[in-house]
Amino acid sequence: MKISFLSFNAINDKIRDEALKTFQEVFESKWYILGQYVSEFEKQYATFNNVDCCIGVSNGLDGLHLALKSVGIGKGDEVIVPSNTFIASALAVSYTGATPVFSEPDIRTYNIDPLQIEKCITKKTKAIMPVHLYGQSCTMDAIMQTATKHGLYVIEDNAQSQGAAYKNKRTGSFGNVNATSFYPGKNLGAFGDAGAVTTNDPVLAEKVKMLRNYGSERKYYHETIGYNMRLDELQAALLSVKLKYLDGWTKERQQIAGWYNEALKGVGDLVLPLVAAECTHVYHLYVIRTGKRNDLQQYLQRQDVGTLIHYPVPLHLQKAYSDLGYKKGDFPVTEEIADTCLSLPLFPGLTQQEVFFVSGQIKKFFLNA
Numbered sequence: 001m002k003i004s005f006l007s008f009n010a011i012n013d014k015i016r017d018e019a020l021k022t023f024q025e026v027f028e029s030k031w032y033i034l035g036q037y038v039s040e041f042e043k044q045y046a047t048f049n050n051v052d053c054c055i056g057v058s059n060g061l062d063g064l065h066l067a068l069k070s071v072g073i074g075k076g077d078e079v080i081v082p083s084n085t086f087i088a089s090a091l092a093v094s095y096t097g098a099t100p101v102f103s104e105p106d107i108r109t110y111n112i113d114p115l116q117i118e119k120c121i122t123k124k125t126k127a128i129m130p131v132h133l134y135g136q137s138c139t140m141d142a143i144m145q146t147a148t149k150h151g152l153y154v155i156e157d158n159a160q161s162q163g164a165a166y167k168n169k170r171t172g173s174f175g176n177v178n179a180t181s182f183y184p185g186k187n188l189g190a191f192g193d194a195g196a197v198t199t200n201d202p203v204l205a206e207k208v209k210m211l212r213n214y215g216s217e218r219k220y221y222h223e224t225i226g227y228n229m230r231l232d233e234l235q236a237a238l239l240s241v242k243l244k245y246l247d248g249w250t251k252e253r254q255q256i257a258g259w260y261n262e263a264l265k266g267v268g269d270l271v272l273p274l275v276a277a278e279c280t281h282v283y284h285l286y287v288i289r290t291g292k293r294n295d296l297q298q299y300l301q302r303q304d305v306g307t308l309i310h311y312p313v314p315l316h317l318q319k320a321y322s323d324l325g326y327k328k329g330d331f332p333v334t335e336e337i338a339d340t341c342l343s344l345p346l347f348p349g350l351t352q353q354e355v356f357f358v359s360g361q362i363k364k365f366f367l368n369a
């Protein structure tokens with residue numbers, strides 16, 4: 001049995017006819033950027049995410065960048081970002097001229113620790129960027145309280161958690177203005193780059209709309225230095241088709257995670273994903289931890305089981321951020337996660353038999369370890 005880390009087989013089989021039909025419609029429409037398919041998808045995603053406004057954009061990173069710009073974050077400002085996220089969260093901050101300030105996660109959930117956020121706040125802090133990592137919502141009450149207390153904006157990075165919720169309220173609807181990614185491998189994935197900004201603030205929504213399209217509301221009249229960060233019709237049309245199935249795919253992901261949880265309970269020194277109270281997990285990734293991570297990964301590779309590490313180098317130790325002056329040891333929790341985490345195959349269509357095969361190989365590894 002060969003099990004890849006990610007497969008689009010089941011997802012694409014489900015949408016094949018509808019996707020090809022909608023692609024043909026876009027082809028015939030002869031209108032390819034910011035048209036009816038983008039507007040329709042924006043309405044549908046706003047409804048899905050329980051927000052008043054959704055603005056389709058070019059990708060998740062650009063969405064975060066526009067979200068930060070819309071609240072006026074720029075040079076001299078600081079934004080608190082978890083140290084154990086994908087680099088895009090921090091890059092968006094850097095693009096505005098502001099400085100990302102890294103904060104430690106909770107070792108149990110891997111999400112930013114609300115207690116650590118307080119320690120990072122200075123006179124320059126303007127915003128907190130919680131990242132709902134691996135598919136689990138952050139504990140938003142504590143984060144929102146801290147933000148209110150210090151007069152900070154909240155900008156959620158919801159790239160990995162479409163459909164997750166905290167206290168029954170969907171992630172991407174808490175912050176002032178938030179962003180998500182439809183990169184192909186995300187829970188809702190396009191056939192290329194795509195993303196969205198979500199907000200309940202119509203003024204911020206208008207700003208994002210203007211910024212994504214050359215700073216212009218009226219063609220060839222430019223109010224501000226904008227960008228070309230638009231979502232195109234073809235991607236939007238596909239996303240509309242896939243969005244209908246997202247809740248079903250999420251349930252499937254949760255079922256697969258349940259199979260792993262059962263099969264891997266008590267095996268070796270494995271730490272399995274923990275879902276915190278009031279949070280939901282949509283399992284963008286199924287991440288386990290073990291002190292024997294590298295050996296386990298190599299062993300699984302030899303058994304034709306694909307795994308990945310999210311992420312091997314924490315942001316504070318990335319060369320790109322060396323000028324921030326952090327060093328090894330500054331974020332022990334983050335470094336521990338980076339050294340021990342391993343993501344197992346999890347995607348809609350993965351069968352129980354395949355999950356048991358992967359789990360069986362892991363058990364075998366620990367028996368001989």
Ligand SMILES: *Cc1c(COP(=O)(O)O)cnc(C)c1O
Pocket residue numbers: 059060061062085086088089131157159160180181182183193194195
């Ligand atoms: C994927 C991802 C992004 C960036 O999305 P792109 O569409 O690739 O630009 C941002 N933040 C997190 C946490 C991500 O996983």
